[in-house]
Amino acid sequence: MLNFILKQANLPETSVKNTLALLAEDCTIPFIARYRKERTGNLDEVQIEQIVALKEQFETLEKRKKSIIKAIKEQGELTSDISAKIERTTNLTDLEDLYLPFKKKRKTKAETARKNGLEPLAKIIMSQNERDIESVAHRYTNKEVPTQESALEGARHIIAEWVNERTDIRTLIRKQLDRFAVISTKVVKAKKDDEKAQKFRDYFSWDESLHRCPSHRLLAILRAENEGFIRIKIEIDNERTLERIASKLIRSKGDCAEQIELAISDAYKRLLFPALSNETLVAAKKKADETAITIFAKNLKQLLLGSPLGEKRILAIDPGFRTGCKVVCLDKQGALLHNDTIFPHPPKSDLTGAINKISALTEKHNIEAIAIGNGTASRETEAFIKKIPFKNDIAIFIVSEAGASIYSASKIAREEFPNHDVTVRGAVSIGRRLADPLAELVKIDAKSIGVGQYQHDVDQSQLKNSLDRVVENCVNAVGVNINTASVPLLSYVSGIGPKLAENIVTYRDENGAFTSRNDIKKVPRLGAKAFEQGAGFLKIRNGKNPLDNSSVHPERYALVKQMAKDQGIKISELLGNIKALKNVPLNNYCTSEVGMPTLVDIIAELQKPGLDIREKAKVFSFNQSIKTxxxxxxxxxxxxxxxxxxxxxxxxxxxxxxxxxxxxxxxxxxxxxxxxxxxxxxxxxxxxxxxxxxxxxxxxxxxxx
Missing domain, CATH: 2.40.50.140 (Nucleic acid-binding proteins)
Structure with a gap:
């Protein structure tokens, strides 16, 4: 495994080796990246994820090798040479090519020809020594093969199968497809005037180099084909490719060469090109998926790490026209205090009643900010709110509603607000997103947030895995207040997961707030490993130990205590003390376990303990004269x-x-x-x-x- 990863990843051997060891110890990627920098050589999360992906790729390859060897062995065809070739293979495509001659096939033309006794004739043709092959073919006629031509045709079917199974020929065609394949499209005439087809009209007649076709365009073309608006063809220079295949097989002129040429053409058109062009398109789709998913992941990360307003008293509005605007008031922790509905827009247009109600609610609940969803009637609602002469200075924010409807109808929302309908839950979600986008968005399936184009066209399993990793990395990068975090948020913390997250919340509800990180060990079924992996990311504000609200791991508390002692001050006096921290001689604290990367991280955290890495939310206003x-x-x-x-x-x-x-x-x-x-x-x-x-x-x- 180590050599397999090193050949494909430009990473130091020691770093890869130690990372694999940590993964074998059930360490998570966020924990390894943050707290085991000495062992990994300071690898970041992206590099560790690359090692994980290659590890999984190697394990899949090895599993398939064992399966193939077993299958060939059961057929009695396994030789030391075949076994060695399989063991040396480093990718699945080559592995499947090796297995192709042994793969159990459904009834084929070649199989029928063999049953009719034509394999010897095929071998004679391939030897290219016979000048009068028709006379030879006559000897192979029988009841099932009545003529010389039918005998030659059957032999060609067998040769075509041999050609199809040659790895060098398959590699040759793959290279031609990789370099020269053109994807072309043609509109389905019956669908040309379909209203839904119009968004794809650029591709009614289109051709371009497949390997140059950008991700978004290929996904659009494939969607148009899936919806039945266009047909797709993959093309290369067939004559040139057939000539190159022939040069590998034909070494003479005459009847045998002519038969082999016919067999090559048959193999290419019937077996090789359909399979390998489809394989090339699948590979291009996979590459397009990866590109799109990378963009989705970047978008999701930015959304999750969006600017939080923080713990403020918020009035949130889910705007609407006919059904009115749903209004909720939330306390600093996001708890629902009040819900109501106003109708400032047509058809009711109760502007006065709406203004009076909003004014009363902001005063009664000491509202500090207003969050307005960015959906239907958003601009009109923003304009209406800005007309209200509030007594205090209240900031107004437009908040993305993406995925809010998914949350409001979810099991999580029903459990949080069993006595309220989806409209109230949706408004609450809008308000909480302003306070802390990350804490609220983790309650929604990442695929439902809407972070890119063609989300439903890419590999859904790959998309889910990628977006889940993004959520996990973001949650752990920010850290979690264990005394206020929801089950969904806690479940993404390193080493925790859904079940332990539920246990943490249950314990908190029954025993009150955690006052120290050591209290976390009292949570049922939260063992030493889970504590090691998660403790550094679980923060406790105003706890017994000031380090509990920092990203310093409990395993390094003794080290920080020694630093403070050496400076002649308490730990609490060391926190945020830039002057004292600059005077800490880091080299004095280096050991075999704690190196400079960890020490630098600790000092940085002590300088600004508990600091949120995200920027604070900023007020924004559209140009009020632009409406449509x-x-x-x-x-x-x-x-x-x-x-x-x-x-x-x-x-x-x-x-x-x-x-x-x-x-x-x-x-x-x-x-x-x-x-x-x-x-x-x-x-x-x-x-x-x-x-x-x-x-x-x-x-x-x-x-x-």
Missing amino acids: IEDLKSGMLLPGIVNNITAFGCFVDIGVKESGLIHVSNLSDTFVKDVNEYVQLQQQITVKVLEVDIARKRIQLKLEK
């Missing part, structure tokens, strides 16, 4: 919020129903390799309107510095 797409004019400079990032650019909410697109070419005057280097999800930016297509509801924007 019809209000937009080329050249306008407008404030906007990035609400989606793709491989080809980003979409921006500028306060109208339709999001505008900043194409990669309009993000910078220089080449843009990664959109995320220029914008972040939920980032507040200024854009310039370049073009407005009202008919197609498309807005082209440019990023203004």
